Amino acid sequence: MKYTGVKHFHSLKIFIRDYPQSITPMSSKSPYAMFIKMKLVKIILFLTMAVILSGCGAYAKSEQAAHPELVRISQDNQLGQTFVARYDGLQGISVFLKPGQDPSGELTLALYEKSDSPQALRSSTIQNTEIKAAGFFNFPFAPIRKSAAESYYLELTFDGSGNIRAGSAPGNSYLSGAQYLGGTPQNSQSAFRLNYSTTPLILGLFLEGLSWIGYLILAILMFALPGWAALSWLFPPWNKIYWISKISLSIGIGIAFYPVILLWLNSLGIHSTTLNVVALPVLGLIFIIIKFTREKRHPRLKIRNPQDAARTGIDPQTESNKKNRLQQILPDISFIVILLFIIFTRFWPIRIIDAPMWGDSYQHTMIAQLLADNGGLFNSWEPYAQLKSFTYHFGFHSLVSNFHWITGLSMIQSTLWVGQILNIFAIIALYPLAVMIGKNKWAGVFAVFIAGMISSMPMVYVNWGRYTQLAGQIILPAVILIAWKNLDSEDNSFRWHSLVCVGLAGLALTHYRVTIFIPLFYISYLLFHLKKRRSGKIITRTFIHAGGMLLFIFPWVIRLFEGTLPRIFGSQISTSASNVSEALQNSNTIGNITSYLPAYVWFLLLLAVGWGAFSRNRKSMIFIFLWLLIFLTANPNLQRLP
8 A cells, every 4th residue: 555644644733733722721820831731742642643644554674685696486486485574563575576588477475384384374466467677576465463573484476377587695695584496495585575564563562672671670670689688788888879880789799699599509409499589589679678677767777887988989979959950860861861772782683583692602501401400500411411510600590590480481582681681781880880980970871881882892792692701790890899899998897798708709600710800900909009008908808808709609619620620721721822723822812903992982991091090090090900900811822821
């Protein structure tokens, strides 16, 4: 149906213009308030009518438009194509066709669920007389309401004499299907477009967006509630922290709890069940309520050490009676807008992906499935692999299996969704540290914007399945900040130390290599506090944190010697850089630095380093030196080390 909508929208404009005149004011509100009300009525009516009228149209999505080659469709040679529909409301397929040799007859498109399905879901026919010149020709049919992410097979048959030619391209021109000729799959793709009915398309996207929000909220509740409870009870500066930083730190510490609890449940012979999974966030919520109630009754409990809390410096709290309200909330609004874009860019690419991408994802899904099958940690990898020991870090996999238990999603889909949820959390994790170092909320917003919208990392984790490292990068900033404030503080409480130790233990069980960055932080912090003669206190607390971490992961340390990991590690550190294979050396080269970040971001980084040095910002210099240590540790070959 040809539709322009001009006439309809002209009528809509007149209707909206005249409608408010018939409204009688029901109260004696100010003319300004009534004016605002009328404007809102116009906007709501316009948007509502626009959505309704858009249902008369259709949306065409070009799936594979290339047609450098032509294939013949005749009575004895039908054309097929498998594909995946991206949206709900599939109502037609356009195929690139060109008149052949004296065609006489009709061309029928039949749509099936699979290439071997006996009965067609939809069919549509056009006469050969309509194909007068090369182009895309539409085969319309009744809309399929629920077609998003569904796989289909189309088949074009020609009933008549002569033939018609269809556009074709190489096999890599379309990744969600393949072309068939005479029922046989080919290493090529047909040229086609998919047409969707607008109303079910919009409704389907709206419902899909709600499912995104549901998964995200569920993950926040799973990970943030335990972390929030622990921080509110064990972290003295908690009540001086801004809400965004609270959420970020809660997620980081909450994620660290899961592998630690799973390890000790296994050590006690307790198998994890859905009840255990639900218990952690529920207990977290109970402790949060208890803490809130106590502070309501006894306001002085909010700050256990007023002098220490006053100089936390994690979030520069603004005074509402001294600054304009807009200046206070503008960074928050900016953060929320950027976060919405980040959520969209992480979830949209995976909406029609069947499984997480890259080889690592296969292994991660298998481990998460084995955790679910065994109700906890395991030794035997059967029936998936002939292995008899398990010493791989399992923090990410515990999150996936828990998410699977609660949502009922398949383990494959759970791995995919948890991976991208962590992709979002890894960006939010930067906010508290950036605010503490930059001494401004805009520093946190800027850090989130760069990491989420400019940098290829961690966006590349959408199709690079190293989710264990990504999980470690969420815990790392939270643990660094909490340990940093502990080293700064005069408060030497056992509770604060235990919180740091649990966070470090969770990081160690989540990713071994990311854990190496933690001692580098302590070294960097110590070097910039030597002149203050605080080295004794710093070293003492460092050993307390390290000893507590080892205590929490002690059962795992024993288990590590059951596998081949110590032998592999020993082989790596005993092999000199000159004896490493050329292929491995080439894979470890840094290459072009603009492949990591755009050139202008590197320039901004240099400005930030210069600003930190010029302003003598101790926090900035500690972090810059930490970057340098991480770089040298990640590239020991530059120093000719193993």
